[in-house]
Amino acid sequence: MYNRINYRAVFEKTGSAKYISHLDLNRCMQRAIRRADLPAWYTEGFHPHMYLMFSLALSLGAESMCETMDFRLTESIPPQEVMERLNAALPEGLKVHAVVFPKYAAADIGSAVYRVELESSDVQALAAEWDNFAAQPEILMEKKTKRGMKEINIAPMITVLSAEQTEGIFRIFLRLPAGNEANLNVSIVTDAFKKYAEQPFSIVKAIREKIFCLNGEEFS
Amino acid sequence: MLRKKVESVIMEVQKPARYMGGEVGSIVKNKENVDVRFAFCFPDIYDVGMSHLGMKILYSLINERENYWCERVFAPWTDFEEVMRREEIPLYGLESFDPIRDFDFIGFTLQYEMSYTNILNMLDLAGVPIFARDRGESLVPIVCAGGPCACNPEPLADFFDLFILGEGEEVNLELMDLYKEMKDKGASRSEFLRAAAQIEGIYVPSLYDIAYHEDGTIASVTPRDNAPTVVKKRVMTDMDKSYYPDNCVVPFTEIVHERVSVEVLRGCIRGCRFCQAGFLYRPFREKSTETICKQAKALCDNSGYDEMSLSSLSTSDHSDIVHMLDELLKYTADRRINMSLPSLRIDNFSEDVLERVTAVRKSGLTFAPEAGTQRLRDVINKNVTEDEVMRTCAIAFAGGYTNVKLYFMLGLPTETDEDIIGIADLAQKVVNLFYDTPNRAKGKVQVSISTATFVPKPFTPFEFEPQVDNEEILRRQNVLRNAITSNKIRASMHVSEVSRMEAVLARGDRRLCDVVYAAWKNGCKLDGWDEYFDGEKWLAAFEECGLTPQFYANRTRSYEEVMPWDHLDYLVSKKFLIRENQKAHQAQTTPSCREHCAGCGANSCLGGACF
Ligand code: SF4
């Protein structure tokens, strides 16, 4: 029997790494762990595979500063060292910010905070439109559910934390439900606003900044 | 900047990671410090090209030189091509996002004939004139190509400035060195090409005039400007000293082969008469076990892959195979690396080898008897007997295998219906053998037969042979279908214009350049993909150019005929090919090179006997 020590890596997925799909991320991380020569724990049975768990899926094309990956090692290695070895093996855009012993489970996740940056020729007009958009009691959008596509009202799910304008950029911080019970991708919100706004804009950034637990604590 | 432009539209397409670079192992240099830039173009999509071994070798080789920079370029899938054309995004290198039209070299690898229209499409996307004659006198870019199909590059001759014949490890760098020297001196394109033609292995098609007989066959090939009468391919004579990378680019997205490739040998000792690779890559040269283990370990450590393939034309012909596998297993087993041997041969597939390959993971077995009767196997010199097939399957079944895949060809020279029925008989015997195996695995046996239409290729003893036409292939397929009676046997076969186009392009002459161009103009691209190949468009292209595919594919060529590739020397003499062709028609076999040298001439590069 091998030892089995649980670790959690908190990492960013930015730049060209945002084009790595969820499935490919798994493979990519496995290879990084192998390159880092970390003693990974493998499942037992007929087709053993490296145990890897990503707490919250991120849609293709979105960036994040707070992705988490759970893995297991068969030897106890200081988290700081694990982080350094992983970072030496990871491609640009994937960078581990911390390696910790997991405190919360994926099921504890309740929400996530996003930073969205929009570029427009008239940021002021765009900001005004956003205020009206966000004040609506009902925003109907198609959303994929377990039982196929369904039209739902996303308005009550959006919490605007702040909105500001700087040199041609309109920056919004949003809190959206995340996790098993309710989940809303930030792309659905930007798509809804795209349909609503008359002022044309392009999305410069849509980045997940932090993940929170249902109890309000930051997920770690 | 191009990268920004691509980023703004890339989410519109499937698998954006194909087009964004940034993979582990990809090499980015500061272009200020680079003298010569090389765009290595694979004329198919990323998923296919990234699995290709030759590209991995040359990519690392060129990039080892500090002042040279090699980048990767692939054909876009149709969705991205549409976006590129709409947004006016020129074809770019995945490392720098710079348009490849500004590179010093645009180099294609010619792996299969059906990629030719992709080359034209890629040049067009790059904004580079498609015909070499339209590229003017400035040096940039030199459009070149190498790879197996460069052995008869005539159907592409008008599109390329030069071809690289044989193995590229040395000659690529020699070519780039010459280029740098002449660029510094301010040489013109034609000056450079004339000088390049003096390097062994470099073929500059524009320096050769072709004259034709009235019947369309070639009358003469005349070199100009001191170009050599015959251009000889390059060979790496010592595989242990030959460059091999210790790292590779590890893609984010899934590709065809998700693994490290360790090349164990080059060439093949067998000489199956239909097999172009078996003749093109002569002579047989192997790496020592020590070299193989060293290279395998470095590649796995650096890439993080958990699968390793021992690649070559016939890995089990390595003289030290069992010991080599044992040595490799010492490393792979506890690192959970799966070892695969994609080219196991049916006749020397020993229990020892089987045990070692399955030590980590078990997969299906594939064999290629190629022909259904002993007579026809003798004709094609596939030195495999039915007994050997049975013995190997017995070992496999006893070892727990239940799936066997058998590959055959239809339309081989001298083939009769008896030979075709022999395919079904052989498959049936394999089925019966399974049920006669006492300690077989539980469950049903599945024998899959896959048949391909025979395509005669240059530099093989069958280069003189006509290809059987499609109607007759259809009839022969029906003969086979009717001969199969067991539901444990599954046969997959289909007829298409693809095999004929392959036969045309493989043995075509320079006049076909216009056909390839017309086909591309008619919309042909991604011809290697069933869903895109359009035989009608190709036929229309022939008509436009006043040529027929029959002339190239379905005609018997005399031993005296000047072949479009006769001025290229792949070390295997035409005399030898004629001898082998005659023996084929008498159903006489030729022993393997290890048993007895058949005098093909390839040993000339070694300065002595091959073995
Ligand atoms: S064994 Fe025959 S078919 Fe296979 S590579 Fe060698 S010559 Fe070709």
Ligand code: SF4
């Ligand atoms: S020279 Fe002889 S041994 Fe060498 S490749 Fe040719 S036939 Fe084989």
